[in-house]
Amino acid sequence: MASSTLISLDAMGGDHGPSVVVGGVKAYFSRYGGDGVRFLLHGDEAAIRAEMARCGLSDDVCQVRHTDKVVAMDEKPAQAMRRGKGSSLWNAIEAVKAGEAQAAVSAGNTGALMAISKLILRMAVDGLERPAIVASWPTKRGFTAVLDVGANIGSDARQLVEFAIMGEAFQSAVYGVERPTVGLLNVGSEDMKGHEEVREAHAVLRTDAVPVNYTGFVEGHDIAAGTVDVVVTDGFTGNIALKTAEGTARFISGLLKEALTSGPLAKLGALIAMPALKKMARRIDPSSVNGGPLLGLNGIVVKSHGGATAEGYGNAIRVAVELARSDYLTKVSANFARLAAAMDEPAPAVMGETQK
Known part of the structure; x- marks a missing residue:
């Protein structure tokens, strides 16, 4: 579909791997509908497809790219850059650089994700040091x-x-x-x-x-x-x-x-107040705000909490989709150019929205 949005996922990242990542795709569709959104999942194909079958997801919405290489959660960024090529994290970012996907999501090692994203995508504007x-x-x-x-x-x-x-x-x-x-x-x-x-x-x-x-x-x-x-x-x-x-x-x-839960009366009061308590719990639930983009890259990469639930991962996907469908990169580049001009500096070299 010409109007579809393709999101690249590191299916092996995080504490739970494919069970949460694929579950997050299902949670995203259940909550947001996912009109025109498709996914490219990188990792162990057998494990991913087993979770797809459990969640009722077909090849129409989920493509699988097999790799048995994974960046460990405790791996140092320098090591990840040297040895990470071909891993699920690396390949998820490569899909954005190639223009195949509009955004990437990973629950993997934060330092490795940042280092590899910067190496592959580079910064959106010359002079920016880190996302x-x-x-x-x-x-x-x-x-x-x-x-x-x-x-x-x-x-x-x-x-x-x-x-x-x-x-x-x-x-x-x-x-x-x-x-x-x-x-x-x-x-x-x-x-x-x-x-x-x-x-x-x-x-x-x-x-x-x-x-x-x-x-x-x-x-x-x-x-x-x-x-x-x-x-x-x-x-x-x-x-x-x-x-x-x-x-x-x-x-x-x-x-x-x-x-x-301190006594019978307290429990009765909690039962009466349960609707309000549930509303408050949803408001402060980390899953509802999961998904921190790495801003400043020449492409869209979203970091999910490593221990996120499927619902939380689904929210990280939502953030990636919203950014991918917006004019975020164009707006940021234009404002950086204005800043440089206003401070009497040569305008920095502004890259395209994706490197192809």
């Missing part, structure tokens, strides 16, 4: 995009501005926000707060150099409040914030479960 990982953060208003959450430990002012460009385009493509608001994470809202790189990025974003809807500094409590649609920070801070939030959520969930 940024974006997380969809549940808030009072819906979801806020937070980046970077671990790809880059330290970031200078220019990188922070680039994150703002990529995050704004992501939020528009995946969540349909027409003109997302963007904030820069800091220790306070005053102009003099923060280190030099944050203040410098703040100064650039306040000008017309970059066409993003920048509102200024935001603080940690603003993330969950949904004060802005996109929160920009370096990977060190973003990763700590993300893992702190995940740990806090697990702690509160544990306390709530303990309180609601």
Whole structure:
């Protein structure tokens, strides 16, 4: 079909391999319909086809490319780049480079995925050093995009501005926000707060150099409040914030479960409140926000949690499909060119949406 979208999947990545990946395809179709979406699965053909039979998926929607080579979850990125050619992860990314697939999804080794993706696809714009990982953060208003959450430990002012460009385009493509608001994470809202790189990025974003809807500094409590649609920070801070939030959520969930099972009256109250409790659980369920794109690549690659359920993997597929069907790459490239011109630099070489 000329209008179909082909998503390339590393079927062997993650803690569970084909059972979750193929199950994720089924979950995607069950929840989103999947009109015009097809899949290319890389890995052990026998294991993949066994799961396809269990899930009732046919060759009409799932092509299988066999390989018995797998990048281990604990393999170092440098080793994966040297020895990973021909693996399920490598082949999934190669399909995007060749223009065969519009996006790739993997639950495999994060460091290896990032290194191999950069090696094969390269960065979308000359001068970008590494991709940024974006997380969809549940808030009072819906979801806020937070980046970077671990790809880059330290970031200078220019990188922070680039994150703002990529995050704004992501939020528009995946969540349909027409003109997302963007904030820069800091220790306070005053102009003099923060280190030099944050203040410098703040100064650039306040000008017309970059066409993003920048509102200024935001603080940690603003993330969950949904004060802005996109929160920009370096990977060190973003990763700590993300893992702190995940740990806090697990702690509160544990306390709530303990309180609601502490006695007969508490159990009765929990039974009465069950519809509301289930609604809250769905809101904070990690599966509902699984799927972190590696932004900045010359192609679309989405990282799923290694321990994701089939439903969670299905959501990572949804993110890949939304990005593949959007003008994300074109918009980011155009805004990077505008940034370079505004800062009196030669415009960087902007690649095509895929390398063919």
